[in-house]
Amino acid sequence: MNFTNPLVYGVPCFLGLILIELVYSKHHKKEKNKDLYDWKDLTASLTMGIGSAILAPLAKTIAFILVFSFTYEIFNPEINGVRTNIMGYQSFGYAWYIWILCQLADDFSYYWFHRQNHNVRFLWAAHIVHHSSDNFNLGTAVRNGWFTIFYKPFFYMWIPAIGFPPEMLVVCLGIEALWQFQLHSVYVPKMGFIEKFMNTHTMHQVHHAQNIEYMDKNHGGFLNIFDKIFGTWKELDETIDIKYGVTKAPNSYNPLVILTHEYKDIWNDMKKSKNWYHKFMYAFAAPGWSHDGSTLTIKQQQNLKKTNKAT
Template identity: 30%
Template sequence: MHVQELIITWATPVFFALIGLELLVARWRGRPTYRTNDAISSIGLGVISQVAGVFGKLLSIGIYAWVAVHLAPLTLPADSIVVWVLALLAYDFLYYWLHRAGHEVNILWAAHVVHHQSEHYNLSTALRQTGSGVLLGWLFYLPMALAGIPTEVFVVVALIDLLYQFWVHTEQIGRLGWFDRVFCSPSNHRAHHAVNDRYLDRNYGGILIVWDRLFGTFVEEDDSDPPVYGTRAPLRSWNPLWANVEVYWAAAKDAWHARRWRDKLQVWLRPPGWRPADVAARFPRPAFDISRERFDPAMSRALTFYCLLQFALLLGMATQFLALSATASLSTLLAYAAYLVVSLTVLGALMEGRRAARWFEALRVLATALVPWASGRWFGVVELDPRVVVAMLVVFGICALALPWVAPARRSASVPEVSAKDHTAGTMGH
C-alpha cells in the first residue's frame, strides 16, 4: 500500500470516532447537526475521491516526481527539519491559491463544488471531496518540485495539510481567540462554507489564515449573520456521480448554446455563475433564495438502518480496495472501482426514494451474494475463505429478501426539515 493510502486507512477510525463524538455532543446540546442521508452522501463522495485518487497518482504525484528529478536545479535534503517546515509553509501557501482559484475559475469550481454541496456543516462534510480535482490541481504545486523539494516530503506535507482541515468542519467549537487570527479554525471555516453575501468567497487558508489576511480575503464570523451552508445552485440529490459532474454539465451546455466562440471559452474561465448574455436570456435560471428549504427526502427507520448497514459494508470494501491498490492488476482495480461507484450511486437513489432504485439495489445485493458463492472469488482475492463466502451469502441474501419491506415503492416527496434562516444549519453556499 502506498504511504497516502496507508495513512488514510489508519486515520479513518479516528475520523469516525470524532464524528461519533461530535454527534453525541450535538445531541447533548440539543443542536442536531447530522442527517443520515447527508452524512452517507458526504462520506460516500470521500470514498469515491480516494478511489479516483488511486488512478490519478500519475498526475498528482507522478508529474511532480518527474519535474523534481529532471527539471529542478537542485534537490533539497529530505532529512532536514528546515526543509520540512519550509515545504509545509510552501504547500499551504500554494494550497491557498489553488483553493482561491477553485472559487474564482469555473472549471476549477466544477471540481471543488463537491466539497461545498452539503447543506449541513459537520465532520462528515470534511470527508466530502471531489473525484476530479486531480485533473488540474497538480499544476499549482509544481513550484515546489522546481524548488527541489523531494517527492516524499511533498506527499507527507500534503497529507498533513489535508488532515489538519478535518477538525475545522464543525459547529461544536466556537471562537478560539488569538488562534482564529493566525490559523484556519472552525469559526473561520464556517464562514468559508457559507453562502451569505458577507462570507461568500472568503477564508481560503488550509492551515494558516494569515494568507487571507495578507491578500484581502479574510472575513470574521458574525453572530448576527449566522452562516447558511451549501451552494447557491443547490444539488438536491444524493447521486455521487451527478454531484461530481453537475457544474461540468451546466458549463458544457452553456458553452454549446453560446453563439460567440469567445463566450464558449469564457464559460470555463470566468467565475462560477457567469453566463453569456444570450444564453442567460434564452435559458434563465431560478434566482438564488437563501431561505430555500434543505433537501431531505423522507426515510423510514427501516430504510435508514438498511442504508447505514449497506454503507458500512461498502466502507469495508473500500478499505480493501485501497489495500489492493498497490498489488492488484489495473483491470481488477477498475472493476472494483466501478462496483463501488455503482453501489454508492444506487444507494443514493434509494435514499431519494426513486422508483427504480430498489430493483437496481436488489440486483446489486443478489450479485454480491451469489458471485462469491458461485466462484469463490472476490475482486483481487482468488480464493475466498469459505466462512467469508457464507457470510456474504447470508448477509446480502437477507438484505435482498428484506428490501421490499424497507425500500419505498415509489418516489417520495422531499420533506423540508428546517428553514435555512435557522442559525443551527442552512441550505446553500457558493
C-alpha cells in the same frame, strides 16, 4: 527516504470523529445544532468520501511518480542539472526546518489551488461537490469531488522543482488534509490568539456559507496569512445567521448527480450563445459570469450590495 502518508492513519480517525459528533449532536436536543446531520446527506457524503479513498492510490501515483518525482528529477539530472549548476545545490534534504519550510510552501500552494477552485468555473465544477451540502459537519469534510485529484498536483510542481524531496511534499499534503478535515465543526468556538494567524473552525464556517458577504472568503489551509495578504480573509460575525451550501444546489442525494451537475450546467450555459468567446467564458470565467448579465459573479454581487448600501 520513504515516508508514510499520514492520511493512512487519518481515515479511521475521520470515521470515529464523525460518529462521535453525530451521536453528540443527536443527544443534545436543546442545542441549535440538534439537526446537524441529515441521514441522506451523510450517506451521500460518505459515499463520495469512499470513492475518493478508492481513487487515492491512483492520485498518489499521478502526483508522486508522474508529476512530483518527474519535476524533481528533471530539474536536477546528472548532467547540467539546474539546481546543481545554477542554484548550487541538489536538494534541500530532510532537516527539521526544511520540513517547516515545505509545509509553508504547501500552504501557499493550497491557498491558490483552493482559490482558483472558486474563481474558475470548470474547476469549481469539481470543487462544488464539497460545498453542495447545506450541513456543516465532519461528514461534509469527506464530501470531496473525484476530479480535483487530476489537476491538484500541478499547483504544487514548483515545490519539488526548487529542491524539496517529493516524498516530503506528499507527507505535507497529508498533514494539510488532516487539518482541513477537523475544521468542519461548529462545536469549536473562536480560539483567541490562535485566530491571529491560523485558519480556524469559525473561519471555515465563513468559507462554507452562502451568505453573499461570506462567499469566496478564507481559502487558506493551516494559516490565514495568505487570505489577509491577498484580500480574501473574513472574520465570522456571530450576529449573522449562517446559511451553508451553494446558491445553486444539485437538489439530489445521488452521488453521481452531485459529482456532475455543474458540468451539465456549464454545457447548458455554453449553448446560450453562439459566440465562441462567450462559450469559453462560461467554462473558465468566474462562476456566475454571463454574456448578457442575466447572472452575476460573486464579486459583482458583492459590489452591487455595497453600492445599494451606499445609496
